[in-house]
Amino acid sequence: MKRVRLAVVVTVCALVPLLAPTALVVSASLSKGQVLTFPPQGFTTNWYAEMFSTPAVWTALGNSLYVAALSVGINVACGVPAALALPHVSRYSRTLFTVLLSLGISSPTIVTAFAYFDLYNRIGVRGNLTAVAVAVAITCFPFMLWTVLAAIEDTDSNVVPAAATLGADPVEQFLFVRLPLLAPGIVTGALVVFVLSITDFVVSQVLTTIDNQTLPVFVYSGLRGAISPALGAVSAFFIAVVALAFAVVLRLGKVERFLFRA
Numbered sequence: 001m002k003r004v005r006l007a008v009v010v011t012v013c014a015l016v017p018l019l020a021p022t023a024l025v026v027s028a029s030l031s032k033g034q035v036l037t038f039p040p041q042g043f044t045t046n047w048y049a050e051m052f053s054t055p056a057v058w059t060a061l062g063n064s065l066y067v068a069a070l071s072v073g074i075n076v077a078c079g080v081p082a083a084l085a086l087p088h089v090s091r092y093s094r095t096l097f098t099v100l101l102s103l104g105i106s107s108p109t110i111v112t113a114f115a116y117f118d119l120y121n122r123i124g125v126r127g128n129l130t131a132v133a134v135a136v137a138i139t140c141f142p143f144m145l146w147t148v149l150a151a152i153e154d155t156d157s158n159v160v161p162a163a164a165t166l167g168a169d170p171v172e173q174f175l176f177v178r179l180p181l182l183a184p185g186i187v188t189g190a191l192v193v194f195v196l197s198i199t200d201f202v203v204s205q206v207l208t209t210i211d212n213q214t215l216p217v218f219v220y221s222g223l224r225g226a227i228s229p230a231l232g233a234v235s236a237f238f239i240a241v242v243a244l245a246f247a248v249v250l251r252l253g254k255v256e257r258f259l260f261r262a
Contacts, residue, residue, distance in 0.1 A: 022239055029232030047233040057234055060218035061241075063129060064198050067214060070133035071140060071197035072190050079144035080186060083152060098149075102142040112139060113206035120207065127209040135203050140196045144189035151185025195245045 030043050051057055082101060086094050104112065116135040120126040155178070163177045201216040208217055215238050219231065 025232050026236045026239070029236050048237070051233040051237060056218065057215075057237075060213050060215040061238075063208075063212055064214040064216070066129060067133040067136055067200070067204070068194050068197035070130065071137035072194050074134065074137040075141055075144040075193045076186065076190055079141060079189060080148055080182070083145055083148035086149065087152060098145070101145055104139040105142045109139065109202045110206075113203045116203070117206050126207070127212065129208070129212045132204060132207045132212075132214075133197075135207060136197050136200050137193075139200070139203055140193045143192045143196065147185045147189035147192065148182060149185075151182045151188075154185075155181045191245070191248060195242060198245065199242055 029047055030045065082097075086097060089097065099106075113135070116131075117126065120128070120131050120135075125131040159181065160173050160177055163173050168177065199216060200214070201220065204214045204217050205220065208214060213221065215234075219235055219238065
């Protein structure tokens with residue numbers, strides 16, 4: 001019982017500093033004042049109405065969704081074949097290639113961002129939103145690779161040979177036996193990559209321009225002047241979008257099964 005109470009106290013102490021900023025932003029976004037303050041000066045939802053009627057917000061959200069969707073597509077198209085190929089090489093080669101494929105997250109994000117900035121500037125694609133999505137996809141690639149590799153480890157190695165003995169050709173073995181078994185890992189990886197991509201700030205801040213800002217960069221840009229409650233409304237809306245995506249990750253993907261393994 002004492003251990004349970006201690007765990008509850010530790011959990012609450014950890015959640016308070018994590019949730020307090022979000023609660024402050026959401027409450028301040030309902031203020032009647034012209035500047036984002038706490039406690040709120042009255043109560044109003046006019047800032048949310050203003051946010052939904054502002055084209056720049058929807059443009060930034062659309063840019064974030066485009067980057068996230070393209071990042072997921074790149075990771076699925078490249079991560080699944082890479083994960084399927086790694087178990088068929090030697091142990092030393094598998095370790096080496098896994099490390100190489102995980103470089104996107106092993107190096108500091110700001111260093112990676114400026115490396116892409118220099119590369120894109122040299123080849124003339126700086127400011128291109130598709131190029132931004134490619135950089136974000138490479139940064140998030142390890143999460144897709146690890147989840148699919150974990151799903152492969154969870155499958156019974158005798159299932160595919162059993163399907164072959166029943167007359168299934170290699171294509172049928174992959175489409176109707178192996179792919180369904182790997183689907184939970186692929187879905188989990190795709191959802192995690194989507195959440196990480198849509199919330200990416202560092203890479204997007206360095207690579208985007210004023211004309212194609214993602215929503216996190218748009219919110220940050222608004223901090224340079226007087227902070228209006230409208231900016232708090234945009235932040236609260238973005239928190240809701242990310243929370244919904246993360247809820248889907250936890251509900252459908254069972255992310256802890258693939259990312260936190262003994």
